[in-house]
Amino acid sequence: MASYLLSRTIQILLTLFAFICIVFFLVNAQPGDISNVYAMNPELPPDARERLQSQFGLNQPLWQQFLVYVKNVFTGSFGLSFSHYPRSVADVIAERLPRTVALFFTATVFSFYLGFMLGKIIAWKRGGWTEYATTLGGVTLYTVFTPWFALMMIWLFAFKAGWFPIGKFLDPVLWREAPIEANTLFGRMMLTALALSIVVFAVFLATTRLRISGARLIQLGSLVVAVGVMIGIWRATGTGNLAWDIIKHMVLPVLTLTLISFAGTMLLTRNSMLETMREDFVLAARAKGLPEKAVRDKHVARNALLPVVTSLVFSLAFAIDGGVIIESVFSWPGMGQTLVAAAIAEDLPLAVGAFVFVGIFVLLAHLAVDVIYVFLDPRIRY
């Protein structure tokens, strides 16, 4: 298992390197001399220009520029952003990346869970209007024109109903006298979410491993208690309302992303379930006298899960696509929006930096899926 993960990690590092090279050559293949764009930018003060020139080696031949670029990537120094001058690219990305990660991660978890549950149910009860309605609804959402759908969601839930803010990451009025930086707070929120999921996961694992009776109740109870404790702590620190503001801004984009993407998982799960149901071990599970629900969940769904998890990797590309659109429509200041804005503003350092970090993010997500898969499938041992 360890050697498998090691070889996957090496593969991913190689892919990352290839990706970095491609980004460099794409940028250099643009019409016009790239060094002009960097060095002749009129918004750039002279001292910054000199620093830039030496940092990127703009007066050197291309292959040397490439070496400097690779070195810069691996040390994380992408220089200064033009459009956010004088902030460094690394600084802008450090602010934006967590927001994208949070958005994606939450939406992916929700859409995977929803898709898997629904897929499981419609595969088990073939025919009938439930299957028909769910499939039709899911596929409609999956294929709908994303910007239009996102705008409809805003119009319906933010504009008409007024339940959620119309867009953006936070409400500036509320934050004017805030005692804390939005990013610091957001970092704490993410830590809280991490702690919460670790606690819940540990309880879940413990109750199933130890075969405690009433596991469901204990799991639910611990979830409620953990959430309660977290809320209590946030209240006590006096920043609870600020955190709540950010959460309110997150709901609509997460919901939209979830709705446009769950159908992929759902249909895959359905097919995978139908395939697995033909296996002999399923017949064996029935012959053992297990209740239908145990046959479905413990044997069919558990095995059907494997190819669905693998497919998560492929759906990442779809998620990135949708993510850029969603971030733009919801004015969510994350990596997708940054990338688009940097491209429009010809802010090359930022665009390159954003590209590279999105690449790293996707590859790390790959690696995460691989790790999860190793735990799900005992046959992987090479």
Place this chain on the structure above:
Amino acid sequence: MSGAPLLAVEDLTLHYATRAGEVCAVDGVSLTIEKGQALGLVGESGCGKSSLALALLRLQPDNAQILSGKVLLDGVDLVSLSDEAMRAYRWNRIAMVFQSAMNALDPVYRVGDQIIEALEQHVPSARKQLIERVQELYDLVNLDHSFIARYPHEYSGGMKQRAIIAMALACEPDLIIADEPTTALDVIVQDHILREFGNIRRELNMSMLYISHDMAVIAEVSDVVAVMYAGKIVEYGTAEEVFTRPIHPYTQALMSAFPSVTGEKHELATLGGEPPNPLGLPPGCHFHPRCPFATDICAEQEPPTVRRGEHWADCWNPPEEQGDD
């Protein structure tokens, strides 16, 4: 034989609905198995052996329907039980060793846990006792205890087969259905496991329904033999009677496909002609297009039952009864 039999199948008929039409896979089958007895069910591929076996546990596929008949286990009709009540019979009273035993273990769980899963369902007790029971079972089928916590892919074919047998024995069922359990193994391993399985079964006084298309295997394991052709039992009798004085021409043909039933094994030589098309069975005796003894009446009317004591067969032209010797 004392009292009522353990299992009595009465006039069981099972159809499959297919796009091409109804397939009558089990056609009015009746048979009985006494306590501790091994019944060998033999017939060509596609004659309905597995369909019959699955119907006993009510595990037939969704497109199958039991049209009529009873499956009486100790006098209780399983066909008319509720789903819930039926579940209590599965594995606890009737366990099964599947045709493709190789895939009958779930790849993502440890083998020991899969046996424990069956035990927990029917004879729940503390985890420690369950593990002890699994150890007992592993001793019984000659598997090392260290394999209890391993996954199926870590087992060899023969070991999987043993684990499956251990699983079938777990709840001490009254009846074990073994549907060609050893076909995927090489002959030596197969022989070995078969013999051990037979011994364990006799020791524990369990009944068995052993299904195969291989006459030699049937001869080795069964007390009583039923020969199946196109969904019907065409001959039934003690193993000795059927193998020494077969009545039905189909049985004779099957035996000549295995020249030395008790000696070394030969490849299954195909019988003359094609197995019947289940969608368009020939009228009269279904075997008549392939039968060397067929006469005109065979193609027109269903054959009568010829009885020689407990031994019977359905045929118009049975061979002359030989004198006792």
